[in-house]
Amino acid sequence: MEKRAIVITILAMFLMHMVAFPPPAAAQQKTAAPPNPQQSPSKTVKKRNPAFAISAQAVFHKVRENQAITLIDVRGKDQFEGVHIPGSINIPLYAVKTKTYLKSAPVVLINEGYDYQPLERECASLRKAGFQAWILTGGLYYWRQKGGTLQGDHFKQGELNKVPPPIFYTEQAYEDWFIIDIAPTRQAKVSSLMPRSIHIPFSHTNTAVFTSTLKQAMAQRKGNPLRSLILFNEKGEGYETVERVLHKAGYSEVFFLKGGREAYEGFVTNLTLIRQARENSKRTIKRCLNCP
Numbered sequence: 001m002e003k004r005a006i007v008i009t010i011l012a013m014f015l016m017h018m019v020a021f022p023p024p025a026a027a028q029q030k031t032a033a034p035p036n037p038q039q040s041p042s043k044t045v046k047k048r049n050p051a052f053a054i055s056a057q058a059v060f061h062k063v064r065e066n067q068a069i070t071l072i073d074v075r076g077k078d079q080f081e082g083v084h085i086p087g088s089i090n091i092p093l094y095a096v097k098t099k100t101y102l103k104s105a106p107v108v109l110i111n112e113g114y115d116y117q118p119l120e121r122e123c124a125s126l127r128k129a130g131f132q133a134w135i136l137t138g139g140l141y142y143w144r145q146k147g148g149t150l151q152g153d154h155f156k157q158g159e160l161n162k163v164p165p166p167i168f169y170t171e172q173a174y175e176d177w178f179i180i181d182i183a184p185t186r187q188a189k190v191s192s193l194m195p196r197s198i199h200i201p202f203s204h205t206n207t208a209v210f211t212s213t214l215k216q217a218m219a220q221r222k223g224n225p226l227r228s229l230i231l232f233n234e235k236g237e238g239y240e241t242v243e244r245v246l247h248k249a250g251y252s253e254v255f256f257l258k259g260g261r262e263a264y265e266g267f268v269t270n271l272t273l274i275r276q277a278r279e280n281s282k283r284t285i286k287r288c289l290n291c292p
Helices: 002-020 025-031 054-065 077-082 095-098 100-104 117-128 139-146 155-160 165-171 207-219 237-250 259-287
Strands: 071-074 107-110 133-136 177-181 226-234 255-257
Touching: 095 107, 095 117, 100 133, 107 117, 117 133, 133 139, 165 259, 177 207, 207 237, 226 259, 237 255, 255 259
Parallel strands: 071 107, 107 133, 177 226, 226 255
Antiparallel strands: none
């Protein structure tokens, strides 16, 4: 037992040394593994439960008819204070089920509109617990696009449709995301990073071809009530121009991948390295614990 304790102590000191004094950048580049597309959840297509969804228009109607309804913004306090729906209340998602007084009327869970997975999971749990729970389709972003009022920072309102890479990593696995690569040329690595994406290049000089091609592609998915459109290019630049063109063509609800393909690839690379380091650490500790 004493020998094992000494081994564990030495191993802990070694790991602390590696964190404090990492290997040179050159060495890291030699050993760094490329993104592993097999780890991406997009390999398995998942389906939403449309029974949980409620549209902004349906909420508008309930409010106009003075029907009892509680809008619950589940984002962090700072995000809520930055921009929110007037009259909504701010409760962390995990804490909603503790507010039993909310069972007396329907509750609508709200976030930006792109991080749907945790809302769906909690909505199912709330319904089992006796809540009349719903999820606002498209969140704050769709609410604004459908004519709803938002209160707060106008810049933050403009960022509501920018999807961070970590959230896109899990969300892209769902079939309702229609993922469009609008870069001028298709990079080979995109097919492994985002296997369900299709390439429709955007050109400032011929926007009519772009919108026409997009319309034809979208027409094939009319049957999905939760269909969402998300676009990306290499660096996540120039989205404002694309958004204006799409709005003019009748596409008012469009999400964009924040930072583009490069930001997403960087996230996947870092995630792969973290997982490798964790597995190597587990194997090292296991070997030392089995030492005689």
